[in-house]
Amino acid sequence: MSDDKQALEPRVGVYVCHCGLNIAGAVDCAAVAEYAEGLDNVVVARHDGYCCSEPGQNRIKEDIAQHRLNRVVVASCSPRLHEPTFRQCVAAAGLNPYLMEMANLREQCSWVHSHEPQAATAKAKDLVRSAVARTRGLSARHEIEVPMDQATLVIGGGVAGIQAALDLADDGFKVFLVEKQPSIGGMMARLDKTYPTMDCSI
Amino acid sequence: MADAGRHPNITLLTGSEVKSVKGYVGNFTAKILKKARFVHEDQCTACGDCAEVCPVVVPDEFNEGLSSRRAIYQPFPQAVPSAYVLDIKNCLGHDPIKCGKCAERCDKKCIDFDMKDEELEVKVGTIVVATGMEVYDPTVLDEYGYTRYANVLTSLELERLINAGGPTQGQVVRLSDRRRPRSVAFIQCVGSRSQKRGNPYCSNICCMNTIKSTLQLKEHYPDIDLKVFYIDIRAFGKGFEDLYRRSRLEGAQYVRGLPGAVREDPATGDLILTVENTATDKLEEHRAEMVVLATGVHPPEEMHIVQEMLALQKCSDGFYLEAHPKLQPVDSATKGIFFAGCAEGPKDIKESVTQASAAAARASRLMSPGRLLVEAITAEVHDEACTMCGICAKVCPYNAISFDKKSGRPAKVNEAACAGCGTCAAECPASAIHMHHFTDDQINAQIDAILEEDPHAVIPVFACNWCSYAGADFAGVSRMQYPANTRLIRTMCSGRVREDFVWRAFQRGAPVVLVSGCHIGDCHYIDANHWTEKRVKRMWRKMEKLGLRPERLQLEWISAAEGVRFRDVMQRMEELRQSVSAQELAETLRILQEEADRTAAKRETAA
Numbered sequence: 179m180s181d182d183k184q185a186l187e188p189r190v191g192v193y194v195c196h197c198g199l200n201i202a203g204a205v206d207c208a209a210v211a212e213y214a215e216g217l218d219n220v221v222v223a224r225h226d227g228y229c230c231s232e233p234g235q236n237r238i239k240e241d242i243a244q245h246r247l248n249r250v251v252v253a254s255c256s257p258r259l260h261e262p263t264f265r266q267c268v269a270a271a272g273l274n275p276y277l278m279e280m281a282n283l284r285e286q287c288s289w290v291h292s293h294e295p296q297a298a299t300a301k302a303k304d305l306v307r308s309a310v311a312r313t314r315g316l317s318a319r320h321e322i323e324v325p326m327d328q329a330t331l332v333i334g335g336g337v338a339g340i341q342a343a344l345d346l347a348d349d350g351f352k353v354f355l356v357e358k359q360p361s362i363g364g365m366m367a368r369l370d371k372t373y374p375t376m377d378c379s380i
Numbered sequence: 381m382a383d384a385g386r387h388p389n390i391t392l393l394t395g396s397e398v399k400s401v402k403g404y405v406g407n408f409t410a411k412i413l414k415k416a417r418f419v420h421e422d423q424c425t426a427c428g429d430c431a432e433v434c435p436v437v438v439p440d441e442f443n444e445g446l447s448s449r450r451a452i453y454q455p456f457p458q459a460v461p462s463a464y465v466l467d468i469k470n471c472l473g474h475d476p477i478k479c480g481k482c483a484e485r486c487d488k489k490c491i492d493f494d495m496k497d498e499e500l501e502v503k504v505g506t507i508v509v510a511t512g513m514e515v516y517d518p519t520v521l522d523e524y525g526y527t528r529y530a531n532v533l534t535s536l537e538l539e540r541l542i543n544a545g546g547p548t549q550g551q552v553v554r555l556s557d558r559r560r561p562r563s564v565a566f567i568q569c570v571g572s573r574s575q576k577r578g579n580p581y582c583s584n585i586c587c588m589n590t591i592k593s594t595l596q597l598k599e600h601y602p603d604i605d606l607k608v609f610y611i612d613i614r615a616f617g618k619g620f621e622d623l624y625r626r627s628r629l630e631g632a633q634y635v636r637g638l639p640g641a642v643r644e645d646p647a648t649g650d651l652i653l654t655v656e657n658t659a660t661d662k663l664e665e666h667r668a669e670m671v672v673l674a675t676g677v678h679p680p681e682e683m684h685i686v687q688e689m690l691a692l693q694k695c696s697d698g699f700y701l702e703a704h705p706k707l708q709p710v711d712s713a714t715k716g717i718f719f720a721g722c723a724e725g726p727k728d729i730k731e732s733v734t735q736a737s738a739a740a741a742r743a744s745r746l747m748s749p750g751r752l753l754v755e756a757i758t759a760e761v762h763d764e765a766c767t768m769c770g771i772c773a774k775v776c777p778y779n780a781i782s783f784d785k786k787s788g789r790p791a792k793v794n795e796a797a798c799a800g801c802g803t804c805a806a807e808c809p810a811s812a813i814h815m816h817h818f819t820d821d822q823i824n825a826q827i828d829a830i831l832e833e834d835p836h837a838v839i840p841v842f843a844c845n846w847c848s849y850a851g852a853d854f855a856g857v858s859r860m861q862y863p864a865n866t867r868l869i870r871t872m873c874s875g876r877v878r879e880d881f882v883w884r885a886f887q888r889g890a891p892v893v894l895v896s897g898c899h900i901g902d903c904h905y906i907d908a909n910h911w912t913e914k915r916v917k918r919m920w921r922k923m924e925k926l927g928l929r930p931e932r933l934q935l936e937w938i939s940a941a942e943g944v945r946f947r948d949v950m951q952r953m954e955e956l957r958q959s960v961s962a963q964e965l966a967e968t969l970r971i972l973q974e975e976a977d978r979t980a981a982k983r984e985t986a987a
């Protein structure tokens with residue numbers, strides 16, 4: 179789908195995730211999906227046990243093709259967890275990944291209002307409405323490619339710093355290992371025998 | 381260790397500190413200060429001739445001060461690099477009248493008193509933070525008498541004594557009379573697992589370390605009498621239970637209960653421990669010729685320097701906070717920066733090494749393609765709308781905006797340098813900056829949507845992606861409960877929250893508004909949140925002038941680890957919301973309408 183097509187009148191698909199009982203335990207997901215269906219520009223709204231599962235993602239992909247969706251709202255967990263997952267999902271169906279938006283119904287709703295199903299459901303509807311409102315204004319974006327310096331700075335030359343430096347150096351990267359003491363080794367260099375093997379540490 | 385010194389791809393910079401780090405994933409520039417060693421490390425053969433003639437004698441920190449070293453010394457026999465180092469603070473000086481003996485003595489002439497500190501600049505794509513931990517100093521726990529009694533040691537001091545390369549060539553002796561102790565008592569959890577003193581967390585390694593020490597002592601001195609005083613023994617790792625069982629089979633006695641106090645018998649230098657044995661509920665007295673405090677560990681004293689430089693986040697226990705505690709255990713929240721070892725929390729060698737390899741693999745995976753796609757969240761100036769005031773260029777923490785008043789051309793954003801904080805778009809008086817993926821229109825639509833139905837009941841919260849939004853997620857993961865009428869609007873940085881957004885929320889009937897972001901000093905966009913703070917203060921003054929209660933707009937700094945704080949702030953916001961009456965809300969709408977009319981009129985006359 180070209181960016182131009184995606185800029186046309188928004189056609190939004192909304193996917194409300196149960197996350198097993200993590201969300202559905204407090205939020206009436208069916209009611210939220212039904213509510214979403216009535217929002218402007220929403221073409222299809224569904225609720226699903228696990229949106230991030232393969233069938234869950236396939237459902238979204240199919241809908242994008244079938245209903246010519248050009249915006250997707252996934253109402254599930256935090257975007258800090260699954261935004262990359264669902265961006266990839268919509269991208270696989272030809273939609274620009276920046277046209278996918280998430281509503282956080284788990285970390286910021288069901289889990290923190292677990293004993294107030296009504297209030298949690300009302301909040302979930304608001305969060306979905308807000309996400310749909312936001313998607314209307316979204317536009318396709320293309321990631322920028324920047325060069326990557328193939329070198330690592332390791333700060334601290336204890337056993338952890340040394341191990342990381344060696345692995346990266348063996349992988350062919352340049353490593354700058356910075357240690358504030360006059361020798362590397364850290365705490366381990368001061369130990370005699372070490373558990374659990376009871377052998378020498380250096 | 382030696383492998384790291386030899387590897388052609390590793391540049392070893394010891395006696396060095398990172399002074400500054402600029403840039404972003406793929407393109408970091410670090411300035412490193414390599415302090416003068418005064419010995420050419422590539423020439424020194426570590427023969428030790430210099431130290432033989434050095435007249436200065438100081439306590440050896442590597443041996444916890446249990447032995448001494450010279451002003452020119454090798455930290456320990458297997459040190460890497462294998463070269464001597466001159467401790468310039470204690471050295472008498474090069475001047476021949478004062479000293480200079482070592483330089484005279486060194487045949488290879490590798491001692492150079494004129495050596496200067498060097499500053500290096502390196503360009504790297506990724507960073508691994510492996511700054512480790514430090515051992516708890518038990519001086520403050522006076523009841524154990526660490527500073528008063530010669531025969532009370534820390535576990536690290538015992539490590540040095542029992543070490544064949546240590547100050548006593550592996551002989552464990554009492555410091556009071558240099559005699560081998562016939563009995564040793566270990567006290568666990570010193571500086572750990574206490575809500576009152578020291579640290580509340582378990583230091584992870586001290587139980588196993590004590591078990592190890594009992595086995596070592598029994599091996600050296602089979603007749604030695606050993607007692608371990610503990611709260612509970614944590615031996616959960618692979619092979620750990622086996623060692624614990626062996627320790628008991630060898631005769632070490634485990635007593636459940638921490639001593640309340642340690643006293644010395646002045647005649648013998650022996651120690652008397654009083655302890656409430658929680659297994660028998662009896663108050664007991666135990667005698668030991670030596671006491672070893674199983675001290676815990678804590679983050680290095682100077683950790684904040686690197687933390688602030690890289691804008692990393694810490695947990696409440698002071699160690700670094702990972703991007704996700706289960707799924708991204710070695711990533712920091714900043715792309716391209718990883719954690720390895722005890723920097724992230726107390727752990728043993730095996731776990732440190734595992735984590736280090738994981739961090740290396742994560743870094744490697746990022747660097748391998750040689751290029752990187754960065755999120756397309758960048759600013760763009762609308763040329764026609766730009767009034768050429770230059771404010772955007774001034775506020776951009778990344779110097780990503782070029783502007784030259786004389787050129788007569790509008791400001792221009794360098795897309796590759798723009799990190800996407802949105803501060804420029806928030807500060808631009810002409811609304812001439814389009815913040816991609818977080819446009820004014822998108823955010824306004826969200827504000828309108830959450831306030832559409834029953835605005836008086838709702839608490840709009842602007843939350844930055846890295847800290848306060850993550851803090852809200854953390855509250856969620858911890859299942860903390862807070863009022864359900866809170867509605868978050870996520871921006872990448874609190875710097876993005878334009879004044880207009882807040883006014884709009886009030887115009888739509890919001891009783892209160894919260895702007896939240898990373899703590900000052902922790903901003904993911906260098907110091908963009910300084911502009912947030914200035915802006916909110918500016919708004920408070922305006923509210924005051926207009927006759928609105930300024931406290932209805934709140935500003936809070938909430939880190940990703942502060943779930944508790946997030947919950948508490950939400951509860952406070954709800955109390956605040958309830959303090960806003962219907963009358964006050966009506967009044968607000970009237971005031972803001974009048975203000976809007978005035979501004980519109982002004983604009984018209986200007987036009």
Ligand SMILES: Cc1cc2nc3c(=O)[nH]c(=O)nc-3n(C[C@H](O)[C@H](O)[C@H](O)COP(=O)(O)OP(=O)(O)OC[C@H]3O[C@@H](n4cnc5c(N)ncnc54)[C@H](O)[C@@H]3O)c2cc1C
Binds near residue numbers: 585680
């Ligand atoms: C008494 C004791 C006994 C132990 N016994 C055992 C055992 O038997 N078995 C076991 O598995 N584990 C044991 N451990 C734990 C083990 O020591 C740690 O797991 C290990 O040392 C962690 O390695 P690290 O590299 O993360 O940190 P560290 O060893 O602490 O190394 C960190 C390094 O970073 C350097 N550094 C810090 N800040 C900076 C900076 N800003 N710039 C540059 N450099 C910096 C430090 O100088 C240090 O060299 C023991 C620990 C203690 C305290």
Ligand code: SF4
Binds near residue numbers: 201227229260
């Ligand atoms: S998408 Fe998120 S909320 Fe839904 S099942 Fe997966 S993890 Fe759970």
Ligand code: SF4
Binds near residue numbers: 434452472474481483
């Ligand atoms: S010049 Fe300093 S290091 Fe050298 S011998 Fe004298 S005191 Fe020791």
Ligand code: SF4
Binds near residue numbers: 776
């Ligand atoms: S968005 Fe932030 S980093 Fe980008 S140009 Fe504006 S102020 Fe600079």
